[in-house]
Amino acid sequence: MEEVVALCKSRGFIFPGSEIYGGLANTWDYGPLGAELKRNIKDAWWKKFIQENPNNVGLDSAILMNPETWVASGHIGGFNDPLIDCKACKARFRADQIIEEHLHNAGKEMSVEGWTNEEMVSFIKEEGIACDKCGKKEFTDIRQFNLMFKTFQGVTEDSSTEIFLRPETAQGIFVNFKNVLRTSRKKIPFGIGQVGKSFRNEITPGNFTFRTREFEQMELEFFCEPGKDIEWFNYWLEFCKNWLLDLNIKESSIKLRKHEKEELSHYSNATTDIEFKFPFGWGELWGIADRTDFDLRQHSNHSGVDLEYQNPHTNEKYVPYCIEPSLGLDRVALAFLVDAYEEEDVDGDQRTVLKLHPKLAPYKAAVLPLTKKLKDEAEELFKNLAGKFAIDYDERASIGKRYRRQDEIGTPFCITYDFDSKEDHAVTVRDRDTMEQERIKIEDLETYLEEKLKY
Numbered sequence: 001m002e003e004v005v006a007l008c009k010s011r012g013f014i015f016p017g018s019e020i021y022g023g024l025a026n027t028w029d030y031g032p033l034g035a036e037l038k039r040n041i042k043d044a045w046w047k048k049f050i051q052e053n054p055n056n057v058g059l060d061s062a063i064l065m066n067p068e069t070w071v072a073s074g075h076i077g078g079f080n081d082p083l084i085d086c087k088a089c090k091a092r093f094r095a096d097q098i099i100e101e102h103l104h105n106a107g108k109e110m111s112v113e114g115w116t117n118e119e120m121v122s123f124i125k126e127e128g129i130a131c132d133k134c135g136k137k138e139f140t141d142i143r144q145f146n147l148m149f150k151t152f153q154g155v156t157e158d159s160s161t162e163i164f165l166r167p168e169t170a171q172g173i174f175v176n177f178k179n180v181l182r183t184s185r186k187k188i189p190f191g192i193g194q195v196g197k198s199f200r201n202e203i204t205p206g207n208f209t210f211r212t213r214e215f216e217q218m219e220l221e222f223f224c225e226p227g228k229d230i231e232w233f234n235y236w237l238e239f240c241k242n243w244l245l246d247l248n249i250k251e252s253s254i255k256l257r258k259h260e261k262e263e264l265s266h267y268s269n270a271t272t273d274i275e276f277k278f279p280f281g282w283g284e285l286w287g288i289a290d291r292t293d294f295d296l297r298q299h300s301n302h303s304g305v306d307l308e309y310q311n312p313h314t315n316e317k318y319v320p321y322c323i324e325p326s327l328g329l330d331r332v333a334l335a336f337l338v339d340a341y342e343e344e345d346v347d348g349d350q351r352t353v354l355k356l357h358p359k360l361a362p363y364k365a366a367v368l369p370l371t372k373k374l375k376d377e378a379e380e381l382f383k384n385l386a387g388k389f390a391i392d393y394d395e396r397a398s399i400g401k402r403y404r405r406q407d408e409i410g411t412p413f414c415i416t417y418d419f420d421s422k423e424d425h426a427v428t429v430r431d432r433d434t435m436e437q438e439r440i441k442i443e444d445l446e447t448y449l450e451e452k453l454k455y
């Protein structure tokens with residue numbers, strides 16, 4: 001993990017937030033390469049979940065919503081984490097997290113979702129779990145801590161102007177169900193997806209970008225007929241898994257964790273998390289849930305607006321069931337980085353390489369003049385390609401060093417313009433993973449790259 005964090009900082013993927021002011025704990029800024037990576041992940045998600053899917057459409061709803069939304073969704077009443085304090089040093093923890101960590105250290109991967117506060121407190125006592133900070137074993141009782149970020153709208157700061165930053169993007173989709181249905185003229189089954197920022201006042205953020213208070217989500221709410229929900233749940237679970245594998249995530253790096261009956265939310269018919277093997281242990285990457293008709297029914301009840309769907313053939317009316325695959329963009333970006341990171345021995349030399357899928361690589365290729373004497377021609381080539389692809393240009397240091405620099409940031413192809421290029425109008429293209437080189441005509445380069453970068 002330290003290697004990935006160091007690489008992210010030194011090469012401009014991710015910087016600590018507000019660094020010149022000493023930072024702000026657990027905030028991160030994406031640098032030039034990180035911004036490209038994130039954009040590419042969003043594009044890959046949008047392409048497969050929205051653009052290529054005839055059933056699905058996109059949305060971009062507001063972060064600030066009418067507070068009644070959060071009463072209906074259950075976030076005001078129930079979006080809490082179990083907070084526990086160390087009596088000695090006052091350090092604060094999430095009770096479920098310290099238990100799961102304890103189990104993880106004992107070689108047991110287990111979730112305590114669904115446990116009551118009493119169960120957690122007695123487990124901590126019985127197992128003699130110690131405070132991470134001071135080693136003492138005395139904890140307070142558990143208090144429920146609401147994760148919603150509060151702010152005020154307008155010029156006065158009283159409870160009537162209190163609003164919240166959304167803790168998930170999903171509710172923006174539910175409140176627009178009717179609008180989208182009417183304007184897109186979709187029929188059930190259909191889905192609405194969106195990508196955007198969410199905010200949660202996490203008790204213990206950390207593990208780099210894995211858990212932060214501000215993060216981006218990519219969520220799809222897929223509406224279907226009641227009774228067909230499990231079929232669609234299985235479909236989307238498989239679809240999500242394949243999306244990761246198609247983007248080079250190793251099969252051994254992920255696993256599915258099915259929520260058992262006791263762990264399921266009261267409204268859910270089925271939930272499975274796709275977990276990723278982070279260097280600090282398995283962690284949830286993607287939650288796929290069958291949310292039944294819970295959300296639309298809640299919003300119907302609270303808003304007074306009928307959110308039923310009428311089958312155009314039978315005229316039968318019903319509240320659709322909803323399958324929700326919810327993915328954290330920052331979390332999956334970290335997973336892609338960790339999974340792609342490799343240190344290899346090449347003829348006694350070590351090379352660091354990010355084997356990112358070409359679709360995700362910040363730069364698709366780098367144009368490298370063999371020497372500075374070939375600068376003008378190489379720059380011309382860069383200009384021609386840069387209109388089509390994200391291309392880096394580098395003329396400093398030996399060609400070997402420049403290859404290594406590109407390997408380190410995951411650039412799949414290095415294009416070297418050499419002295420022969422003037423004669424044969426061709427360049428050498430080096431493949432990041434195999435390190436093999438081939439001679440390609442300059443006029444064929446665009447098609448060559450297009451072919452290689454197909455997604």
Ligand code: ATP
Nearest residue numbers: 202210211212213215284285286287326327328331
């Ligand atoms: P966790 O158990 O890790 O807190 P959760 O079950 O609360 O996650 P969901 O509400 O299902 O998470 O959110 C869907 C997805 O959003 C998660 O799978 C994760 O990828 C992402 N996510 C949630 N909270 C955070 C966070 N604080 N920082 C980064 N990503 C997050």
